[in-house]
Amino acid sequence: MTGETDLVVVGAGIAGLVVALEAATAGARVTVLESDDRVGGMLRRGRIAGVDVDLGAESFAKRTDAVPRLIADFALPLEVVVPNSGPAHLVSQPGVGRWSRLPLPRRTVIGIPADPLAADVVAIIGERAARRAAVEVLDAPVDPTASLADVVEERLGAGLVRDLVDPLCRSIYSQPAAAVPLPRLHPKMWAAFERTGSLLAAAGEVAPHAAGGTAVGGIMGGMWRLADAVASLAQERGAVIRTGVVAEALSSDAAGVSVVLADGESIRAARAVVATGPRGAAALLGAPASEIDEAATAPIQPAVRLLTAAVTAPDLAADPVGSGVIVAPGAHTAAKALTHIDAKWAWARAALPEGTHLVRLSARVDDSAGLDSATAVAREIAHLTGGRVDRDDIGEIVTTRWRDAVVPAESEAWTETVADAAARGIHVVGAVAAGTGLASVIPHARALAHELLAPTSVRKESR
Numbered sequence: 001m002t003g004e005t006d007l008v009v010v011g012a013g014i015a016g017l018v019v020a021l022e023a024a025t026a027g028a029r030v031t032v033l034e035s036d037d038r039v040g041g042m043l044r045r046g047r048i049a050g051v052d053v054d055l056g057a058e059s060f061a062k063r064t065d066a067v068p069r070l071i072a073d074f075a076l077p078l079e080v081v082v083p084n085s086g087p088a089h090l091v092s093q094p095g096v097g098r099w100s101r102l103p104l105p106r107r108t109v110i111g112i113p114a115d116p117l118a119a120d121v122v123a124i125i126g127e128r129a130a131r132r133a134a135v136e137v138l139d140a141p142v143d144p145t146a147s148l149a150d151v152v153e154e155r156l157g158a159g160l161v162r163d164l165v166d167p168l169c170r171s172i173y174s175q176p177a178a179a180v181p182l183p184r185l186h187p188k189m190w191a192a193f194e195r196t197g198s199l200l201a202a203a204g205e206v207a208p209h210a211a212g213g214t215a216v217g218g219i220m221g222g223m224w225r226l227a228d229a230v231a232s233l234a235q236e237r238g239a240v241i242r243t244g245v246v247a248e249a250l251s252s253d254a255a256g257v258s259v260v261l262a263d264g265e266s267i268r269a270a271r272a273v274v275a276t277g278p279r280g281a282a283a284l285l286g287a288p289a290s291e292i293d294e295a296a297t298a299p300i301q302p303a304v305r306l307l308t309a310a311v312t313a314p315d316l317a318a319d320p321v322g323s324g325v326i327v328a329p330g331a332h333t334a335a336k337a338l339t340h341i342d343a344k345w346a347w348a349r350a351a352l353p354e355g356t357h358l359v360r361l362s363a364r365v366d367d368s369a370g371l372d373s374a375t376a377v378a379r380e381i382a383h384l385t386g387g388r389v390d391r392d393d394i395g396e397i398v399t400t401r402w403r404d405a406v407v408p409a410e411s412e413a414w415t416e417t418v419a420d421a422a423a424r425g426i427h428v429v430g431a432v433a434a435g436t437g438l439a440s441v442i443p444h445a446r447a448l449a450h451e452l453l454a455p456t457s458v459r460k461e462s463r
Contacts, residue, residue: 005029005240007452008259008269010247010284013041014438015430015445016275017230021074022449024237031267032234032241033259039241040227042304048396049310051351053341053358054223055400056306057438059083059216062208063188066442067217067226076229079220083344086322090124090167091384093331101321101386107207109189110172110182111165112152114204121164129159136200142193148185149177155199163328171326171337171362173436174304184435220347250274250284252424271425271452275445277404278432285421285428287414304402305363308341309377310395315387316357319343324360325384334370337362338384356395427452 007023009016012034023030038044042056060067071078087103094100105121107114113121116133125133133156140154148169153161161177169177173185183190192202208215219225235241246262250272257272274281323344327336341358342349348358359381363371370376374394382389418428427448431437434444 005031005267005269007031007271007273008033008257008267009273009275010250010259011041011275011280011430012036012039012231012241012243013275013430014043014227014230015434015441016041016273017227017234018070018442018445019273019275019429019449020239020241021230021234021237022446023453024234024239025074026453027238028453030234030239031269032239033245033247033261033267034241034243035246037244039231039243040224042402043224043227044400045222045224045228046308046398046400048308048358048398049352049356051348051358052222052224053308053348055308055398056402057223058339058341058345058360059218059223060438062215062217062439063186063206063437064439064443066439067219070230070442070446071226074230074233076226076233078225078229081218081220081345081347083216083218083323084346086319086343088323089321089325090164090328091321091325091331091333092163092328093333099331099383099386101325101384103322104168104326105164107203108164108168109203109206110148110177110186111160111168112156112189112199112203113160113164114200114207116156116160116200125159125163129157129163132157133160133200136198138198142197144183144190145181147178148180148182151182152177152199167326167328170329176329187435187440218345247284250286250426252426257425271427273448273452274421274426274428275430276432277402277430279404281428281430281432282414282417285417285426287417306360306400307363307371307377307397308358308360308400309381309397311357311359311378311381311389311393312355312395313357313378313381313387313389313393314355315389316340316343316359316385317355318387320385320387327384333380333383334364334376335361335380335384336364338381340385 006028007030009020009032012032016032020030020032044056045052046055068080089101089103092100102123103120105113116130122130137155149161152165166177189202189206192205193199196202231241247259248262249260251258256268256270259267274284324339327333339360341360342352361380375391377397378389378391378394429445429448431441434440
């Protein structure tokens with residue numbers, strides 16, 4: 001069986017869905033193929049304590065206006081909301097049995113402060129490291145391929161990297177600061193850095209004037225609603241979205257692109273867009289085995305694992321750590337971050353039964369050690385929040401895993417693979433191409449769609 005279409009999109013995460021919506025809106029024939037039984041990718045819905053909640057991404061960074069602009073441009077029936085003002089905290093373990101819980105600084109970008117001598121920065125990194133950071137080495141070379149850790153350490157000192165930059169990078173981007181360059185993590189910060197020649201000045205321009213942890217927005221009712229709304233509108237405008245189908249191979253010739261599915265079906269298209277995780281993209285693009293292995297194992301964490309729990313501990317009513325915590329790498333915990341969902345989002349608190357809280361733990365590694373029972377989950381929440389949480393306070397627990405989510409650092413070989421594929425009519429979107437986060441993924445997907453649509457529109461008009 002062979003089908004023909006203008007554009008085939010492999011992967012129905014938000015990047016693939018955005019491409020499909022743009023293309024369908026322009027009148028192109030679009031087919032989206034998703035191996036899962038639902039769309040959305042890491043924008044995933046679950047139900048806990050009778051409430052629909054996010055089991056994947058629950059917010060978006062405000063470093064670009066990508067999400068509100070998408071909503072406005074397509075009149076999506078969604079409301080952007082801001083988190084409550086209680087600051088997130090950084091948890092460290094200065095000694096056996098000792099825990100430190102300090103509010104994240106108000107004005108930093110991935111831990112790079114606008115003012116290293118601000119009291120909330122000094123409280124975390126110490127006065128000596130703060131004074132070192134305040135004397136930035138301005139004549140250090142600017143290398144866009146250097147890791148975030150190397151750039152910050154050379155200019156602002158190792159103490160800032162160890163105690164603030166690396167913990168935030170590991171928690172937010174699932175990668176150590178030594179594994180990824182600043183331009184890929186935060187293009188806006190990098191642009192300000194290139195213009196000013198100073199990390200501190202760039203942070204001063206980019207950092208929000210708000211409590212730490214509030215440089216994000218959300219969707220009323222959950223981020224999963226964004227993927228659902230984009231998918232629904234794309235289908236209304238003619239896109240065909242097929243779930244539960246696996247694309248095994250892509251090839252191209254002078255006439256277009258062929259996608260071969262696991263059941264033997266072949267789909268012909270003028271162009272293809274790959275919108276999968278790094279391992280899936282490497283395999284479909286025919287990357288060398290070494291690149292596939294790198295995509296599967298790099299940087300350090302083999303998968304993303306989240307545990308979302310309903311908790312009835314009375315101590316959580318006071319929101320002891322605001323919207324949640326980021327955990328320093330040296331702390332003896334099984335989680336690298338905690339989100340107190342109903343403390344962060346007013347809509348969640350209003351929807352939950354009185355006395356019930358939702359807490360999400362981001363595991364350090366994808367195994368059960370330390371988070372393998374309700375007792376372990378209670379212990380972890382108690383350590384991180386400082387509140388009393390017992391086994392009997394833990395209700396439903398939902399575990400979510402993504403084994404092809406962490407994006408490795410960009411390599412020259414991978415860049416060449418992507419460029420070669422594009423020359424054959426096969427393009428790549430998503431975090432593996434644009435960098436982590438909706439703020440990067442959505443603009444990249446929209447830009448690629450617009451780039452592809454001009455020739456598509458001309459061809460359709462000529463028929």
